[in-house]
Amino acid sequence: MSSITTSAIDTPSRRSVERTCDDVAILVLVVVGLVASLTFRDYGLGWDDYTHAEYADLLLRMYGSGFKDAAALSFANLYMYGGGFDMAAALLHKVIPLELFETRRLLGAIVGIVGLAVTWRLGRRVGGPFAGLASLLLLALCPIFYGHMFMNPKDAPFAVAMIILMMGLVRLAQEYPHPSPRTILIIGLGAGFSIGSRILGGLALVYALIGFVPLFMEEIRTQGNREAIRRFAHVLYMLLPGLVLGYLVMGLIWPWSIIEPGNPFLALTYFSHFFERPWKEMFDGALVSVPDMPWSYLPTLFALQLPEVLLALLFAGIVGTFVVFPRRDVTARRKTILLMLMLAATLPIAIAMVKRPALYNGIRHFIFVIPPMAVLAGTAFAWMMTRLGQSRRSWQPAVLAAFCFGLLLSLGEMIRLHPYQYTHFNYVAGTVRGADDRFMLDYWGLAFKQASDELREQLAERQDAPPKGRKWKVAVCGPQRPAQVALGPDFSIDWHSNGADFAMTLGEFYCKGLAAPVLVEIKRDDVVFARVYDIRGRSISGLLSIPPP
DSSP states (O other), X not given: OOOOOOTTSOOGGGOOHHHHHHHHHHHHHHHHHHHHXXXXXXXXXXXXXXXXXXXXXXXXXXXXXXXXXXXXXXXXXXXXXXXXXXXXXXXXXXXXXXXXXXXXXHHHHHHHHHHHHHHHHHHHHHHOHHXXXXXXXXXXXXXXXXXXXXXXXXXXXXXXXXXHHHHHHHXXXXXXXXXXXXXXXXHHHHHHHHHHHOGGGGHHHHHHHHHTHHHHHHHXXXXXXXXXXXXXXXXXXXXXXXXXXXXXXXHHHOTHHHHSTTHHHHHHHHHTSOOSOOOEEEETTEEEEGGGOOTTHHHHHHHHHSOHHHHHHHHHHHHHHHHHTXXXXXXXXXXXXXXXXXXXXXXXXXXXXXXXXXXXXXXXXGGGGHHHHHHHHHHHHHHHHHHHHHHOGGGHHHHXXXXXXXXXXXXXXXXXXXXXXXXXXXXTTTHHXXXXXXXXXXXXXXXXXXXXXXXXXXXXXXXXXXXXXXXXXXXXXXXXXXXXXXXXXXXXXXXXXTTOSEEEEESSTXXXXXXXXXXXEEEETTEEEEEEXXXXXXXXXXXXXXXXX
């Protein structure tokens, strides 16, 4: 981990390792972009999608009215989040021939690919071209990240903003005490977009304060106290234009944050306490109220949902980071960079384990730690291959084959789960089949899109028509508005089953199985994600298996 070269790795036709790795990385990005362009329409609406689209309309209306229409500044609790992604999707929708929610899926893919590209460049900067390629592959073939980038309008863009900010911090450590204008720009944009998306972006300040300790201590040792402080003050002065830019960007995409200077701190206080009526979710086979989730919630889910190859290399990267700290032959800059990456990958999880906030919806709120995990893991793999090239060259092919096998396992699961990659559980967990009875899978109800499409197809094939004078009535156990959008204007929906023609239910614990013919069944790996029942002429008491919260 102290220094990485790739000269010990053989490549065909005498091509340089650097050029080969970069060419493959560009090819990976092109392939991901092509696959995304062909499949983005497959992804359904998340539970929050419709509300986020409404928030975008209110924000644009506010800007269009010259701040006279300020309804966006009190809309639900979304005014405490930024709306940059939502506004961008709404504006893009006006200029491309796609439906609004298709546009949101497409833009999510574009933002996710930007995150992949930045992760590649960050890994390359930290550990060289081979580390950059490994980091890119580990993230691109991480089903959780890939699935969320299409349909998560809040957490996925935030993850991309955070890795951009991390790129700026790493560049700052490398250029200290004379940051380049490009580094200052990257830090400003990263800070503005991250904090402007979620107040949790302020964690990057913690990464920097702790991470720069080795470098600052080295400055004191070599330059003396007075000169070290002067150089530090010079860096802060140089960063001022970037910080001003960041504040402006934050205000643009999160206008509530600058209405009053203390509003970001109000948001931090608000999200420090659970703000909704508690409900229960399935965790490790038991129903647990979300404010009472155990400290093991996040480490358990990360261990069971991330690909095994990423987990193994991440562990190696964390161990390697600790190993280099006492070594005198490792530069302080190197220690600072590795420490910041390790903090970005682990500190948010550690804080949640100690503070035990309300936790729900799996690890979606914490996917921003996955890109730095991939960089740390990719760097560890590159270091491992370099060391083998120096002492155990004959082992390189076997280790590389094991790495590729781990990636192929993940790729196979992504293909099998499509378009529900965000529900992924690894082979340690027994895949989604083994996790179905112990954890929640499609908690955002993406399967309603496919279920709705197949229901419409069946009704068209049978030439069924709704009773005269009304639409088809569908009782829904799951997110209502996504179901309505997926079904279309010929259907009306409700929670209640009385008088309904069909019942659409998620395959989650809170939706009960019904004694009625099954018209549509959406399954992956023999696990039911959604069903549509024909309940015409039947008396169905309700769809919930447990009382509502």
